[in-house]
Amino acid sequence: MSTTDRDYYELLGVGRGASEAEIKRAFRRLARELHPDVSDAPDAQERFREVVEAYEVLSKSETRELYDRYGHAGLRSGGFQAEHVDFGNLADLFSAFFGDDVLFGGRAGGGRARGADLAAIVEIDLFEAAHGVTREVPFEAAVTCTHCSGDGAEPGSEISACPTCAGSGRLQQVTRSVFGEFVRTQTCPTCSGSGRRLEQPCAECGGAGRVVEERTLDVEIPPGIHHGQRIRLSGEGHAGLVGGRAGDVYVEVRIRPDERFVREGDDIYGTVELTFTQAALGATVTIPTLDGEEELELPPGTQPGEIVVLRGHGMPVLQSHGRGDQRILVNVLVPGRLNDEQRRLLREFDEHADEHTYEKTDSGLFDKLRSAFR
Numbered sequence: 201m202s203t204t205d206r207d208y209y210e211l212l213g214v215g216r217g218a219s220e221a222e223i224k225r226a227f228r229r230l231a232r233e234l235h236p237d238v239s240d241a242p243d244a245q246e247r248f249r250e251v252v253e254a255y256e257v258l259s260k261s262e263t264r265e266l267y268d269r270y271g272h273a274g275l276r277s278g279g280f281q282a283e284h285v286d287f288g289n290l291a292d293l294f295s296a297f298f299g300d301d302v303l304f305g306g307r308a309g310g311g312r313a314r315g316a317d318l319a320a321i322v323e324i325d326l327f328e329a330a331h332g333v334t335r336e337v338p339f340e341a342a343v344t345c346t347h348c349s350g351d352g353a354e355p356g357s358e359i360s361a362c363p364t365c366a367g368s369g370r371l372q373q374v375t376r377s378v379f380g381e382f383v384r385t386q387t388c389p390t391c392s393g394s395g396r397r398l399e400q401p402c403a404e405c406g407g408a409g410r411v412v413e414e415r416t417l418d419v420e421i422p423p424g425i426h427h428g429q430r431i432r433l434s435g436e437g438h439a440g441l442v443g444g445r446a447g448d449v450y451v452e453v454r455i456r457p458d459e460r461f462v463r464e465g466d467d468i469y470g471t472v473e474l475t476f477t478q479a480a481l482g483a484t485v486t487i488p489t490l491d492g493e494e495e496l497e498l499p500p501g502t503q504p505g506e507i508v509v510l511r512g513h514g515m516p517v518l519q520s521h522g523r524g525d526q527r528i529l530v531n532v533l534v535p536g537r538l539n540d541e542q543r544r545l546l547r548e549f550d551e552h553a554d555e556h557t558y559e560k561t562d563s564g565l566f567d568k569l570r571s572a573f574r
Contacts, residue, residue: 206250206254208253208254208257208258208267209254209258211250211251211253211254212226212227212230212251212254212255212258213226213230214226216268218258220259223255223258223259224255224259227251227252227254227255227259230251231248231251231252231255234247234248234251257275262428262429262430263275266429270518270519270520273519273520274518274519313393313440313441313444314440314444314445314446314447315342315437315438315439315440315441315444315445315446315447316342316437316438316447317437317438317447317448317449317450318339318341318436318437318438318447318448318449318450319449319450319451319452320337320338320339320449320450320451320452321451321452321454322335322337322419322421322451322452322453322454323454323455323456324421324453324454324455324456325455325456325458326455326456326458326461326463326468326490327458327490328421329421329423329424329425329426329453329455329515330423330424330490330515330516331423331490332420332421332422332423333421334418334419334420334421335418335419335421336416336417336418336419337416337417337418337419337449337451338414338415338416339414339415339416339417339449340412340413340414340415341412341413341415341436341437341438341439341449342408342410342411342412342413342438342439343410343411343412343413343415343439344409344410344439345402345404345405345408345409345410345411346404347402347403347404347405348402348404348405348409350409350410350439350441350443351402351409352394352396352398352401352402352405352407352408352409353398353399353400353401353402353407354400354401354402354403355402357398357399357400358399358400359396359397359398359399360396360397360399361395361396361397362388362390362391362394362395362396362397363390363397364388364389364390364391365388365390365391365395367395367396368388368395369387369388369391369393369394369395370385370386370387370388370393371385371386371387371388371389372384372385373385373386394441409439409441410438410439410441415436417433417436417449419431419433419451421453422518422519423515423516423518424466424515424516424517424518424519425453425455425518426453426455426518427453427454427455427463428452428453428454429452429453430450430451430452430453431450431451431453432448432449432450432451433448433449433450433451434448435447435448436448436449437449460488461488461490461526463515465515465524466514466515466516466517466523466524467514467515467524467525467526467527468490468513468514468515468524468525468526468527469526469527469528469529470487470488470526470527470528470529471528471529471530471531472485472487472496472498472508472528472529472530472531473531473532473533474498474502474530474531474532474533475532475533475535476532476533476534476535478498478502479498479501479502479503479504479530479532480500480501481500482497482498482499482500482501482502483497483498484496484497484498485498487528489510489513489526490513490514490515490526491513494510496508496510496528498530502530502532503530503532504530504531504532505529505530505531506529506530507527507528507529507530508527508528508530509525509526509527509528510525510526510527510528511525512524512525513525513526514526
């Protein structure tokens with residue numbers, strides 16, 4: 201059964217407010233219970249996959265935040281493919297917990313190892329974040345050496361088993377105590393876990409089986425992405441050892457500040473400036489939006505601090521339908537320098553004003569501000 205419709209917190213048996221330590225404890229308990237080499241239950245392997253998938257998401261702050269806000273759709277937009285959890289990743293995960301590859305008996309021959317992940321950064325502006333964009337992202341990655349095809353040995357030379365570990369890539373130490381036997385497994389120091397001895401290392405890569413190469417990938421950034429979110433490019437990271445699976449590339453998206461707007465979630469905020477005569481008499485002004493400039497009609501008597509809301513003019517909702525709003529704060533400019541004629545006209549206006557001239561027609565400034573930020 202796929203975990204596509206399953207709640208990750210429910211799978212681990214923790215609440216949505218669970219701490220990192222609580223999530224780790226829950227995962228370790230369930231993993232030991234459900235590991236196919238331990239459990240005889242017919243669905244142990246599938247349940248084991250579900251638990252690991254849930255832990256992969258909830259143990260990382262960026263994927264957990266994405267899942268909490270947008271669910272499985274948000275994860276897919278960020279590059280996490282819930283339906284394709286691979287057991288190469290699980291082996292690394294269990295190695296970190298238990299000190300060895302316990303997954304299905306460990307790695308045969310000790311040689312193959314998954315490549316490391318890579319991190320890259322791409323900067324875009326708010327307009328690109330609103331509409332989506334494809335960007336070229338350069339980075340350096342270790343790729344399989346073409347001269348030796350990743351073997352690490354000069355073509356035609358021999359590769360033999362490591363004499364220290366007999367080709368297993370690991371050494372085991374058995375300790376006996378009153379509590380029984382404890383087996384500790386560690387990477388062979390002679391071959392660094394490869395299980396092989398090269399008679400003649402490759403002249404191009406020095407026996408590593410990989411060389412560093414400058415690469416460029418086209419990264420599709422979806423509309424509505426948030427600052428700091430990462431996009432996962434599966435299998436595009438460092439090449440694995442001796443034919444092992446390549447790591448992943450995580451591209452962090454950074455959105456440059458925009459002098460016209462401030463983003464809050466899927467809403468954007470901006471200001472419009474009116475002279476005090478425009479505010480009193482009404483005016484039509486041109487304002488910037490994420491879709492270009494638009495004309496905004498403001499009625500007579502527009503007050504300082506008034507909030508004008510343009511529905512559906514904000515950021516797109518990531519991997520969903522609809523858009524946020526654009527909220528515009530009205531700032532009324534009061535003249536600081538007046539000539540004699542202007543002063544006379546204003547005094548004359550003030551003389552003709554009555555109790556109805558400044559009558560309030562709606563809520564006060566602070567109520568408007570509170571309403572704008574709800």
